Amino acid sequence: MGSGIRFDRVCVAYDGTTVLDSLDLTVEPGEVMALLGPSGSGKTTALRAVAGFVRPVSGRVFLGDRDVTDLPPHQRGIGMVVQQYALFPHMRVEDNVAFGLKARKAAKGDIGVRVAEALGMVGMASYAKRYPRELSGGQQQRVAIARALAIRPDVLLLDEPLSALDAQLRSGMLGELARLHRELPDVSILYVTHDQVEALTLADRIAVMDRARLRDCGTPQELYRAPRTEFTASFVGNANLLAVTVGADGVFLGDTELKVDTGGVAAGVTATLCVRPHLVGLGDGPNALTGRVVEVQWRGATHRVYVEVAGERVKADLRELREPPAVGDVVTLHFAAEDAVLLAGGVTDG
Secondary structure, eight states: OOOOEEEEEEEEEETTEEEEEEEEEEEOTTOEEEEEOOTTSSHHHHHHHHHTSSOOSEEEEEETTEEOTTSOGGGSOEEEEOTTOOOOTTSOHHHHHHHHHHHTTOOHHHHHHHHHHHHHHTTOGGGTTOOGGGSOHHHHHHHHHHHHHHTOOSEEEEESTTTTSOHHHHHHHHHHHHHHHHHOTTOEEEEEESOHHHHHHHOSEEEEEETTEEEEEEOHHHHHHSOSSHHHHHHSSOOEEEEEEEOSSSEEETTEEEOOOOTTOOTTOEEEEEEOGGGOEESSOSSOEEEEEEEEEEOSSEEEEEEEETTEEEEEEEEOOSSOOOTTOEEEEEOOGGGEEEEETOOOOO
């Protein structure tokens, strides 16, 4: 079993500005943990603290039982893939992959075997003699991953590894990374991304970061279906976040009473109702909301319809409609009680 990662109240600051604030987080051995958040949220700083590229001003970083906070990067035994791959342009593919092994003074007889093994895992064995300039972006990314895997790390760090790829390549590489994880079940992976699809697709758990702090952590299903905060609801998937009031017998959006689980939120409290757009239907049904259409967007397989209800814009993602409603039409939307989550605190800026 490989090593996990543990952040013990890790703080990082630059010129007096805190960029990572008291991070407590554990990545279990063999787990894929996605750090998800907007730019400046602290996710890349957390990854760099594990790699040894930044030094915490307080707190400790552990790999397994080893406190590595004071160790230089080359002594941590970590594989890392960065956004632009950082391949050496003057080296052939096989030499790029062998670089980490040579730096660690691996036995010469082992280097060729492990390079071939790593290239085989990423489907690049036939490209060993090429230079990076002779490869596509997706192929360069595979070589960068092979280089990281060649040292047989217990921990693999991936920093926005798909951001430089176009949409089609990104989709294909998501599948390749998922396959690699299945083939390397003991390797702990910390995956930094701002792309929710990548996080939902690959991660066993997602840590949601915002403004230097950890805001939420859970499985993709937990965070998507039952978010605990408004920020999580808005950042992990798309969501309707509607300002409602909790009454004695139900929840009210304006004058419309909705039958949803209040989750223990006290009567009289202003709260936020979270409903995913794809779970909102058109026409009569439970928890009906009637309002005027203010925008219709065709998105290929779906129409997104925006309806103004009691001062709120409710969006519904509907299977492509032969005759979508027009702006100005009065329509009724509905959703099931089990598809809504009530969040205490009211709608905020996140």
